[in-house]
Amino acid sequence: MHISEGVLSAPVLVTGVILTAAGVSLGLKKMDYEKIPEVAVLTSAFFVASLIHVPIGPSSAHLVLNGLIGLLLGWPAFSAILVGLSLQALLFQFGGITSLGVNTFNMAFPAIVSFYLFRIFNRRYNRYLLVSSGFLCGVVGILGSALLVAMSLVTTGEAFLTVAKLIVIAHLPVMIIEGVITATAVVSLNKVRPELLTGKAKI
């Protein structure tokens, strides 16, 4: 998922930076005092998730957890993912500093999408609804990121369908695992802290 330094052209990098800057500023605005510790915990989760690689499938891929982060945080997911990716780039040399904008957008935008798609189901109406929406949330996060990465790579001259297929297939096991993780997280949070899911987090 992390696009390395020197792969993308300048216009793509600049577009990524602009979109990410917009997302982060909106995220910072929506992040109120009570939300900050939650954002920090999920940032930490995102930061270490990239170290867990999934050894199933044709290529090696790792956990991203962007669906879960988006679902719980909403727009502040942009700030969380930007911080997580910066630290990964600086400490692990994953991705690169110049591609930080593009990478953040590629992972944070699907997070926001799953936030708006699945938030409604997170009231305690129905257990099955909750589980399936949690699972889909994890899937959508990875799928969206895979498609956005493919779209970013199109500008380097790779054909969209070929790359998209490659990336999506490589991430199929991750999608399923993230779906399970997100569903489990949503169900257990629903038990112990339902207000985290409905948005009005009070600590």
Next chain:
Amino acid sequence: MYVFKNVSIGLILVLLVSSTALAHKVNVFAYAENGMVYTESYFSDGRKVIDSTVEVFDAQNNKLLLTGRTDKNGEFSFKIPEATGLRIVLTASMGHKNEYLLSEDEVRDAIGIAKLPEKSPPEKMETEKRQAPPEKATQIYDDRLELLMERIVEEKTAPIMKKLLKIEERMQKPSFQDIIGGLGYIIGLMGIGIYFKYKRKS
């Protein structure tokens, strides 16, 4: 705070697991030997990078010298095209890219033209002084001896080179300190955020 306790236990578990399973980044390493350059490529979890493009550039003027593809062991080797520093760029699929710089000294050593001219004059003077066997014969003898020794040394040091590459490769992987350091940064940022968003209740 119950959730955070849960999550932090989760994080600790993750840290324990992550010491064996490592993630996604591509690495390329190269060494020169006997007029050839050997490259090896791995993803950071140890998987070989198969059938990916390797480009070799002149390190000084960035001229593309040759391109090739990695085989099923993630290896690619080529004859040294020029006696200059080489920049070896690996482009794997899905936006992964990395490079390795092979210094000019290393390349020159591998071709064997580096120190030959410097070494021979003093030896010659010695043979002249002694006035022992005919000069030409010693010259040929010296040259062959030198070649032989070079080959033996190279053969003997090959395992060490491999080991060095492995160590270099390990240094590229995220360490435990990196992970703890990153988490520390996040806690620090949280502190800053709380500081600025905190509104004093009157």
